[in-house]
Amino acid sequence: LNEMIEFPNGVFGLALNLEETEVGAILLAEATKVSEGDEVKTTGKLLQVPVGKALLGRVVNTLGQPLDGKGKIKTDSFYPLEKIAPGVIKRRGVSQPVQTGIMAIDAMIPIGRGQRELIIGDRATGKTTIAMDTIISQARLNKAAEDANDKDYRPLYSIYVAVGQKNSNVARALDVLEREGAMPYTTIISAPASDSATNQYLAPFAGAAMGEWFMDNGMDALIIYDDLSKHAVAYRQVSLVLKRPSGREAYPGDVFYLHSRLLERSARVTEEFGGGSLTALPIIETQAGDVSAYIPTNVISITDGQIYLETDLFYQGVRPAISVGLSVSRVGSAAQIKAIKQVAGKVKLDLAQFRELAAFAQFGSDLDAATKARLDRGQRIVELFKQKQYNPIPVEEQVAVMWAMQNGYLDPVPVDRVKEFQSKLQDYLETRKEGLLRSIREKKQLDEDLEAQLKATLDEFKTTWQ
Template identity: 45%
Template sequence: MNTPQIGLAIEEVGTVVGVADGIAWLQGLPSVPLGEVLRSPDGSRAWVFQLDENLTGCILLDQTEGLAAGTRMRRSGQRLTLACADALLGRVIDPLGRALDDQPLPPVERQQPLEARSPAIIDRDPVTRPLYTGNTVIDTLLPIGRGQRELLIGDESTGKSSLALDAIIHQRDQAMRCVLVLIGQRRAEVAETIHLLNEHDAMSHTTIVVAEAGGLPGLQYLAPFAGCALAESWMQAGHDTLIVYDDLGKHAQAYRELSLLMRRPPGREAYPGDIFYLHARLLERSTQLNAARGGGSMTALPIVPTQLGEVASYIPTNLISITDGQVYLSSKLVAAGTYPAIDLGISVSRIGGKAQARPIARECKHLRLDYLQFLELELFLRFGTRLDDETEARVRRGRLVQALLRQDRLEPRPIAFQMAWLVALNEGWLDGLEPSALQAVLDTLQLRVRGNDTPGLDAPRQQWVAAVRAWTGREP
């Protein structure tokens, strides 16, 4: 008969000494490390965030009514992970992986840590494949590659979120998995976003991670890391992923709030000294993996708001220095009725040009420079300046390009359409058209490029010229 073994078990138990504002202070955990999850008998959970000489500061993940001073909390020996699965596509979850759409969660395929090191340099490949957003300005003049990090920046109500939603909607037929992280938004805004994605049949390839404005500040802090973990699991499995952080300004504010509550020394604008590292370690996880690591990619579109167009403020400046370029949306262009309100003078893509399709790059080789020169000439036109014939021709072409770059919200355009109008523009077939006639030609092109007789993007230019000539009714 086997005799049960009797031994001594030693366990660290902490005692809560204070609970307020989504954090808890504990005593009695001398060897607990940062990032470990603690549990109480009543079901509360906390995440170790701050280690002081005598106290342990924790972010509350689950807070029950019974959590108060004197409550015991035990170490779990576990780090924060997210249960990842392909079946999460089309779902709405919180940063801890709990369903918010009243549907059962799928079986767990793997656990992905929320905090992880970014891929090593030797595990990465150069960004060489384009990511098409469906936006005319971006796909032609500010191209983005798969694995790039492109910042969307601008004042409130300039169209940053709409631009990101356009990009997600356009990935429907692009073999791309999308993760949308909503940080600190009201429930009505979250519901509207979900409705728009459902209306445009974009939820089938998208997962939404939500940390509402009324939730615990710790969940707002963890939300982008949870979304990144999910996208990272798909990237490591060889898939191409797109993640949108909406927005990292609110994320920085949540981190500042937690840091001040944890009595960390404040720095510039009361942010802690490691605020740059916070976003750097998040965005550096977006990359293009090499074939040995599966060849997957994670493209990041972080969003950050500005105040009164001040691009040089603290958090926007940090993010500009971390990312591979920025798309700046101007409130002045919004006031002038220009949509999308992208300011090409400030916007830049530092990598995407290497990933842009060669035919598109050839067609719009001088387009950006010509357009920026036209914008400068417009300043002189306000004073009634008389122009010579050459300058007047450049102004007419600039106004034509300005009309071509206009695009309505939630109407992403296929890349074949971009090629078609570029060919028509460079052949001179759009010159002199009235706005109504120009719009009719663009509608025809958009209808025809969705057909089966559209040349491939890599087809010879003569083939594209012949096709666009036939579509526009131009004579040889």
Template identity: 45%
Template sequence: MLIEKEIFVYGVIISIGSGVVTLQGFLMAFVGEVFRICAMGLSESSFGLVVNLYRDETMNLLIGALLLNPEDRISEGAKVNGMSRLASILLGDFAIGSIIDPIGNFILNSDRIDAQYRWVIESPAPGIIDRQSVFEPLQTGILSVDAMVPIGRGQRELVIGDRQTGKTSIGVDTILNQKYEKVFCVYLPIGQKASSVLEVYLALVRRDSVFYLSMIVAAATSSAVCQYLAAYSGAAICEFFMLVRELPAFLMIDDLSRHAVAYREIYLLLRRPPGREGYPGEIFFVHSRLLERSAKLSTNLGGGSTTCFPVIETLAGDVSAYISTNVISITDGQIFLSTDLFLSGIKPAIDVGLSVTRVGSAAQWDGMKLVAASYKLEIAQYVELQSFSQFAADLGEETKARLARGRRLVEMLKQFCGTPMTLMSQVGILSLAGQDLIKNLAVEDIRAFLEMYLAVPSWVMLLLPPRLVGVSIVSLLRN
């Protein structure tokens, strides 16, 4: 039996290149199996992952596999040992406040390590019976998002836009706003510059927001294999806290465009036939099986949730690209960021016409519904009226009044990066906008009005109605 077992689990590497290897000698293997490379001079953590099974012209079993540590010096003829288990990482509460690489090694870890669970990286998504409808709001702290595109816990909301339009800022502001919400956050940069990742991490450290945060980093210098596995490792960490700790989790994947490019590179090295734009035909399945793991669990399973913000980078605002349309069809809505709005000084540059949520007001607080119901419609009408009025020589008084009100509403939606608002402040601002208190202010005074309103202590807001506070601030600014 021992001899048969030795033959059964051992094989050799017959070709290698760019982190992709071909194995021969296994009598049986399965996709997702982990194997160890038994070469001289390698550490015990030199593993690989089976991703492709096929037979050659003599019907020998050949295996296409990925090296999890491509920087190891491995040559053809090296012996490998099949471990008969799926790829997994060790997880525990130590992941909070840590920076981890895609295969579970620590780049920066907390003081103690108490590994409690071995969690499969690519586990199946929860079934329909195990889920419930999204009904709890996830407050992002961004006024334009919480008012017009509300997000619920367990939702998948795509953040899409051109380069340098503030996509990462929306995710970072959402993480900052979860400080007192008991929501575990995972920030997952894929293919980003290491300096940019460090800048985001230090910004979160300065705002004391790492005690509920975990980062999984696959920077631009990482291999395509690590960039591909990083997204699934991030989903695994969120699943651990959702299922075991019964917590709401938030996952920010920045971004899926680079994830698709990394998988395309792996796919072509495996000598599989390419499809549209060189991407493999199964790229839709690659992203769908990742994003479907976001869910709001039923109360029988603890009621935890995973909310996902995947990011897609477009070229010249082209939403109809291959990866963009794929992910739009998978997610529950999208937040579209416009370059024109960003360059005109409207930040966050959210395009109201193209942004949508398929959960709707089901994931919005009742008080927010009352004050924000007509806000998105007014903004959309203002955008249409503004484009139409450019060709009109003479405008009526009603049209001028609606344009003036629209300019003030847009000015109220402007918000600096790193300054999330509380729910009470958002409801107060929208309430004042609906009561026409701002029509007596000049557009350039709106920013000062908001700063003075947000500077009012919370105990004063509990004693006095928002309208009285707003009238006082307006009178101060006019005098």
């Protein structure tokens, strides 16, 4: 099973069904090159893809062949597409953060290195944008550490797997990553909608193999599967052609195993086995917000949490349109830096209460002072968490801005000027208080001295801001 078989004309296939009198295989090339009566040989090999740092900055297909016209990929290392996931003994707890640069996520739904965090929502709600922002944020951190010659910082390399996307979408993603300087740390694997179902089915496994190379060699990698709904559809196509019995929604019976064996390959392994990690951000597209459909429930149950994006919030202009009540990170809080925990502890509760109160406040005009204050604070939090795409915020600036909110500096600011206050504060910190930002970044927690500095800085800033 999963052995490569060879046809004449240099065409290869993959044996997926072994029966008494016949073998069911899928082709890895054009079907037109194969005809009845051709002699087929076994190769005794499993399907492999090239791996290593030579793939960074490149756009490749499912088999690791370049699509960007930049010449051959020079690497001697190959990994099999299918590999058994690390066992319990090999794994260790998630304790280092993946800083997405998106305030709402880093504060309330933190992601750790080695975690699997699902991004789920209807079409056009900003799922890919969250993934892109994360890649850009990490690339900036990698570059800053390189420039500062910081030997302690562990860079995070990214792999973006586009399954069943339009070619124009993949080109747009490439353009954004090149423009933002993230491509030197990123590999794009493209299996577009025009590609065969075989390639779309195999692409995420190729990405996982490339990511595992980093993990096995003591490095950290991030892989984005965009998206697993289309991956399941491609696998359904392959299975139906192979005449495997179909189950619910015509998916084959092992569609859960398809995704579980893929996502279980993401882990943080112990020093003994390299000490690296592979973080996965799978994306699932829902239909009309139905999270209880077959594939969404499967992937929710496999992952360590989900970021749920709501269409209603998106159209209200709350972007990223994260639903705080339905989003959760099961292991990420262990990876959050202490400074963020100190300033963001109450934010999630405040926001959830605000959403609840806002629904009731529509009906009654007479609100007591405490409720009114809570609604005012909630509106400001919502404004604060709105963010332009491809504009990740460094973690030390997030800490400063949220400290200002927690300590009432935003309360006198009109709601429609909160974003202006925030951007001016960030500019002020970057230009005049670089030392303070550096201290927060290095200490990773707020002590009395840093809090006093923050207070003095904000008092000073308040006098200049009008």
